[in-house]
Amino acid sequence: MSKLDTLKAALESVLGDAVVEIRNQFDELTLTVGHQDYIKVAKLLRDHSALRFEQLIDLSGVDYSAYKDIGQDGPRFAVVSHLLSVNKNWRLRLKVFCPDDELPQVASVTALWSAANWYERETFDMYGILFNGHEDLRRILTDYGFIGHPMRKDFPLSGHVEMRYDAEQKRVVYQPVTIEPREITPRVIREENYGGL
Template sequence: MTEEKLQDDIGVAAATEASPEEKSLREKFGDQVLSVSAGLDCEVVVLARECIAEACHYLKNTLGFEQIMDLCGVDNSALPGWSDASPRFEVVYNLLSVSKNRRLRLKVGANERDLVDSVTEVWPTANWFEREAFDMYGIIFNHHPDLRRLLTDYGFEGYPLRKDFPLTGRVEMFFDEAQWRCVYRPNQLTERVLVERTWPGVDRG
């Protein structure tokens, strides 16, 4: 065996070896750890929705992930290969361990009326992150202390970052001189698609 081949084999073995976080999560949660993969910047762990709050408590208090850097929603309905059998939405948690200088990304799937347990009891800063995901995608966070819209206007209908929401919106707001207040009216703009949608890895030639 050549030295180059030996180095390649060692690299593959190192890449496929389970991380300490993966081992601990699998020991603690078993089949509720649905998958583990290597992301571009950190490890990605997909969990069952029902265990997310307990898993976050465990990651913070036992594995040392003191901070949640971000929490966001994802609408998978326009992805190639997506089907109704899979959850439409994902909730993505980006965690940071300052003490270990490590990052970890958690994901849980959810459909439109599914409840995702809030993690505000673990990281209070998740409060506004979860409100934003609720406002933009309609993801419902169970046990959230104040689940109200955050970025849209009072009385806004719909969820702007869902793939089926029109880019131009459904209504427009203007100031009515007669009523001396802001009012809504149906949007008269037509949506134009100037550039065809493409996906990473697709031949654009």
Template structure:
């Protein structure tokens, strides 16, 4: 580990004492985790602490850990919480980066506080995570779909979302309007015949 990463790790532990549940360094990046209850406090300290100064939120995304296999152990399945939010933060003044991961406590209705008051750019990032993963952000000023259609059913980045979707949209010339109907695509085998045939002869 480089001296700079050593210093950042030490400063994170000192500034966020008792709030960080895990700190790891891999591929020259520092990743920290915290509990959902401490999420806002940790983010405020990351932004405001004099030795951290993470004034810029680069990215915020949702993650669905269902059906997630532990690295190097393909047969070992994830046993933790299902949904997480991952933030990438940049300190322009100190030229350092950190990643923060926090898990929503309820897998059936995942909720975390909004970060719009901490970093206003979180607005659309959180809308995207809501749209694609169904993650709710408490006190968000305008939490509505961002990428999918207003009548879209479900959240397409969840691991249990069907690949062909639930409904399809098309223009009906008889009704002269756009209509929604159940998906009519027939399931098909997408494995090329050559691979299927080779597999049969083994």
């Protein structure tokens, strides 16, 4: 039995009905759970002696609205975490979908893994996903007055507003974007003896 088969069996045994799906892709397991079981599962993943995922390596949002150019049936937003068990020497990807596309939210895991703090703030900033129970959920990469969430697939490429210094007002002002969208195709120039041929 391979290490992934052992991990899959342990996950199925410990988590039972909380498992929505376990998928083996690229020699890694992805565990999908329902939003209602997210914290319970995360706590079991961290604390159960058969699993022992002590470290959260990464956490991010995913917008499935145009997934593989075909879209996704079901919820639009998901939160994906990468976990590491130093004790058992295995890794796991944990995925949970937000039940509401208009106001995407899931529970915060900062009480379980303190490393989730800034990852959840970044996911909120970039995708607009709220983390219930996060003690300091505010923007981390964009300005506090920024409008929208730039990693959403429906966010305009040029943004909504731009800022510039106004000499008359002697301060920075926001204004609608004035950049005209255009497509730039690079011109390739090859010299006669390019590459020594």
